[in-house]
Amino acid sequence: MHGPVTEVLQFIDLNAYSVLFLFLVGFIGGLVSGFIGSGGAFVLTPGMMSLGVPGTVAVASNMCHKFPKALVGAIKRFKYGQVDIKLGLIMGVFAEIGVQIGIMVQRSILEKFGQAGSNLYVSFIFVVVLVTVGSFVMRDAIKMKKSTGPVKVGTALARRLQQIELWPMITFKTANLRISMWFLVPVALATGMLAATIAVGGFIGVPGLMYIIGATSIVASATELVIAFVMGLGGTLIWAYYGSVDIRLVMIILAGSLFGVQLGAIGTTYVKDYMIKYVMAVIMLIVAVSRFFAIPKYLNELHVTSLSETSVSLMTRISFGVMCFALLTGATIILVNLFKARSLERAVLARG
């Protein structure tokens, strides 16, 4: 993916429709990112491509908009005391290594099975990761919502891992935990590999931080922003080196997404802990559904099935539609909860 770009890049002309579309998708994606630490990026790449942007430019521009957004979100949430910078930076560096491994894996699959095989592999990873992790997070969120007593901090697994004294042990003050580096590295590598494959590392990074490392969902989602910043900056430097970043697209998306990311970060101070898990799980599960609709296209290309051209293009469009729906659902839940909690707090303050 990060290979040299040999073909002459085509940069599109912008019109009012595409500007508005990018701004809105940016805003909604930013809102979700500010809240759950990542997300939004998976809609932007296909979204830009549907506007006629070549794939490479779409991926590069998406990457380039991701890290400033993550930076702004991380700073905002740092002010609320939710970010563990040390954890984020260490994870970020290893995640960047994970990205490079992910690219190598992708490349070898591309050589062996061709473009369609590679696409199928991406969809397969999409569905498997999102369904398993998403349903696990969802189950946990529902359990947390129902439980009335004091919430147990960290999973049994995280507590067990934290007790294993394996050099080098690292203490994280904000996340309030002490764990061996050997358990951080696999989570970070997996985050990076997923980011290289489906463009959203956070779908492994945040649950990994919560269930394996043992951070709370607020700290996990905030720290993921630091990881995304490190990964995004590294990726952008490589893409920009090959000149594939369309800065105009990046700036339009950023114009929207920075509004969103601020609002998403503000939202985290109002909601209960399980809400972040809930929103994340909802988005992951709906996106997983969207990928089911993308699979027939690749199966057709591999000559496993022979569906008609029109039904395949319809499926592709449905797939994109469902992805947008996932993002919109997440954004709606965040906004509704934010404004509900806000008016409630105001009422309490006015009374007392």
Place this chain on the structure above:
Amino acid sequence: MQTDNLPESIQRKTPFILVVTRNGHMSEPVMDYAVNVAERMHCSILAAHINTLPFYRDGGRRSNLFTTAMQESAAMFEAKAAAKGVGVEHASDSGKIGKAVKRLCHPGGRRIEFVVVDQGIKLDEVTAQSPVPVFTVNSPKYKAGLQRKTSHSHFFQKGVHRMSTATRKRHVQNTFIFGGLTAALYAAVFTSQEAVMTYFTKGGIYAALPVALVFAVSYFHGNFTSSFWSALGIESSKTTATRTAEIRVEKPVTAPARKDTRPRAEVNA
């Protein structure tokens, strides 16, 4: 210091306890302690508010807030002292804490028995210059820290300016300043699209251009969006803003020690 040569009237005057703060609002434990001791020792109190940043470059905003806070604080101190029949005088000064204390302890003026300093003042600064003993008040109930400065705002009616409160007006100002800068940046890029696209996609060392530009965007536009929502009144939750999710509490092995909540002095003469 030739105190012997001073007129008798000055020497016989009631002694004072000097209470010094550099915060707009003096903290309550310090006031309580001073009033208690003054009552016991038949002293009066000289409450001094020292503005240590008189030339802070914000168009006098800090100084104005400081004065308002000082008036609130003075009113509260007087109420506390009047309840115990202790006299309070107020002084305001600006400059370095040590020098201000030295000026206030000047032998020509009131007779200062000792100095009590509020939170936020470094003891060394005062002890280096003070001719009389200096005490700090150590209160377990109120840990030193910025958040405690305005702890007695409930004492006064709502809507009074507080030192740590950024006003809505300021957010609106920032919205326009950063909004303008952001608009200028976007206008500059989009009016010269062709040149920008030629250079920014050259690759190689030119990769620094798009990265630098998005950093600039994230600064200007990030500040703009932040103050935009604040100006609209959409800010973080007041009740949970300082909460960093659930905080792990380790169970103590021994029984917890009983807390002594009385304010008490530490000698540092």
